[in-house]
Amino acid sequence: MSTDHGHHIDYPDSTAPPPRLEVVATVPGAPPAPEGAEAMTILVTLPPGSPGAPPHRHSGPAYGYVIKGEIVFELEGEPERVVKAGEAFWEPGGDVIHYQDGNHLTDExxxxxxxxxxxxxxxxxxxxxxxxxxxxxxxxxxR
Structure with missing residues (x-):
């Protein structure tokens, strides 16, 4: 994922500072969503040491952002990695197995x-x- 898109918005009628837009991640060449797809945003909270969901797959692509802590993330064909708060992840969905999405931390x-x-x-x-x-x-x- 790349993050080389900078953005700035001028708001000439405002005396307050303008919003700052920061691209966290992009996915070039991401697979398309299934036809007629339903977009669903969920919040997943993992207790300390939680292994997360068992190995699974999704019917379409998924894009995520860690808001607190650290998760262990592993997709089929890729080594496991730790994704920390402030970092993003994605998976193509379809036939790809998502092996891990557990809490990397045992104390929070x-x-x-x-x-x-x-x-x-x-x-x-x-x-x-x-x-x-x-x-x-x-x-x-x-592994």
């Missing part, structure tokens, strides 16, 4: 906001079976 909460573009009539999250995880084991980055 972590929280993130995520906007997902869900295919109509499909749940926002589908848990992946143990059998499928085993069948796709070679697609997970070495």
């Amino acid at each position: 909460e972590s929280a993130f906001v995520v906007t997902m573009f869900c295919a109509p009539g499909q749940p926002m999250l589908t848990v992946v079976s143990a059998e499928e995880l085993e069948a796709r084991r070679d697609r997970r980055a070495p």
Whole structure:
């Protein structure tokens, strides 16, 4: 994700300072949302040490921003990484397995906001079976 878009808005009739717009992240070439997708924004709060959701997938892309703490984030084919407060993440959805989204901290909460573009009539999250995880084991980055 890149962040090389700077923005400034002039507001000539205001005596207060103008708003500051800061691009946190962009996703060049991001996959399109499923046709007729429902955009859904959720707040996820993880208690200390929470493993988060079990391995799962989403029917469309998801874009998130960590607002507090640190999360462990791992997508199929990518090494796990820690995303800290003030940082963003994204996943393409579809067939890609999202292995981890747990709290990296054992002594405090972590929280993130995520906007997902869900295919109509499909749940926002589908848990992946143990059998499928085993069948796709070679697609997970070495740990």
